[in-house]
Amino acid sequence: MKKRTITLIAGPTASGKSDFALKLAEKSGASIVNADSMQVYSVLQIITARPSNDDMGRVPHYLYGYVSPEKQYSTGQWLKDASDIIKSVEGPLIFVGGTGLYFKTLLEGMAEIPDIPANIREKWREELKKKGASALYNILKDIDGPVARRLSEHDGQRIIRALEVYEATGKPLGYWQSQKTKPVLEGEDVTKLLLMPDRNLVYRRIEDRFDKMVDNGALDEVRSLIKLGLDPSMPAMKAIGVPEFNRVLRGEDSIETAIVKAKTGTRRYAKRQMTWFRHQLASDWKRI
Template identity: 55%
Template sequence: MSGIEHSGRQAGEGRVKNAILIAGPTASGKSALALDLAARGGGVIVNTDSMQGYSVLDVLTARPTAAETARVPHFLYGHVHPSTAYSTGAWLRDVTKLIENGSLSGRPVVFVGGTGLYFRALAEGISDMPDIPPAVRERWRYELKEQGAERLHRLLMHEDSAMAMQLRPTDGQRIVRALEVLDASGRSILEWQAARGRPLIDRDSARFLVIEPDREQLVRRIEARFDQMLDKGALDEVRQLTALGLDPDLPAMKAIGVRELQAAMAGQSGFPEAIERAKIATRQYAKRQSTWFRHQLGAEWRRLRPGDEAAVHD
């Protein structure tokens, strides 16, 4: 058996049947497993990782190579400009478009990545948030820089006390999100969140896999992979990204390795120091991912240890 069956749109419901979801920390080997499963079944792969959706950073986000995308169709990789603050809701809408235009119909579909909120939205649904006009978004980002998080938290307390009481006064990003939703729609973000959407996959027929690698093995993989990224042109990508002159608070600018290599190129640190800092940041990120998957993914997720990957083909 291929370990993967045909999937597509369930009539009248727009849900992907027999999907395979593969989660795991960075450098855990999840993309290789997804490629193997999709290739065996003549399927497709859908990116479920927030950073791999951005363009420019091909190497630094470990996106699939040209040879891999030629072997199996890949969707939602590198389709978002770094100037965009891509969100879980935007990703879910992009997946919905793939379902509606037939890109996933009649073929095995493998969702793979390291962004836990994407998997949760895919399997459980997510509330449909309003579109935020650029002017509104820019206004509240400016206010955050000018006034600071605590003053905006007091404003939110006056305008939407129920939401404000759920947020720390120092949590600028979430405070701004609540204010911009209120500004753009006239409704509390809590109202929008209460109206949960529907899952895009059929949970009963889906397979849920999460890779839990050995910690020491993962550290070795992370360090070796970052060295390979440098050999493949990571520095050139950071130069291209820097040349765009983007807001440093944008998600793409926070990709691991960007700030560290920018500092080295600006003479603020040596390259060996920058490389070591990037490797440390990657290890810390992988640990946070593993912790999230361990505590947030339910019993339906099959936990794979090193060497277990072959068993999913049975």
């Protein structure tokens, strides 16, 4: 039997990935699967540049807007959900997004880390609130130096992840990361495409797109999210535009200031993505 084609489309934010994937899907009869960690959340359609309802009606789309922002959603959970799509949906698939780690787990597998008890998770979340990321980073350096060296001392979520794994299992996170599962896409006919437009073009697209987000109701969307009363450390609360517009809603910034800050944050994020893709994705990814 001829293998079906699975196409991976990666690239920085505002590189045109979603439009490209949609055109390709319409030509090939493929279904589109989300590979962006923020576009999984249900409330955040505008601020995360999730495909419009009209676009999602043109071809089947999966893993978009199906997770409550109130839930902790991990790369491991996404890999499980993506694996279920691969098994259950017939025909060609197109995975599209800007979360590089999602693509790496599809191609390389992922460490099977045991479930962490809720009381240990809660303990380290409280420690993060009380002491801050830098203090916990110093603790991590003493018990898991190799992992600490790969992290920023300001990356609170990844720091407490390493700490909770060590407390729950007695083994450092690096040990579990070396125990990888079989790659999900092993044996599939995979086409790998990396969209890397000129940086200045990406920056201009970011400016234009964010203005449209504001016109389309991004502030109201953030207002709906804030009403849920979520902990600021939750991933959805860190989506670019959410902290900036939250300051507007609290009367701490003007809308004009928030827009400037959000655009700046998006440009910096795009730059980090482009650097990551250049260094982390193998040479068999076709650069476009």
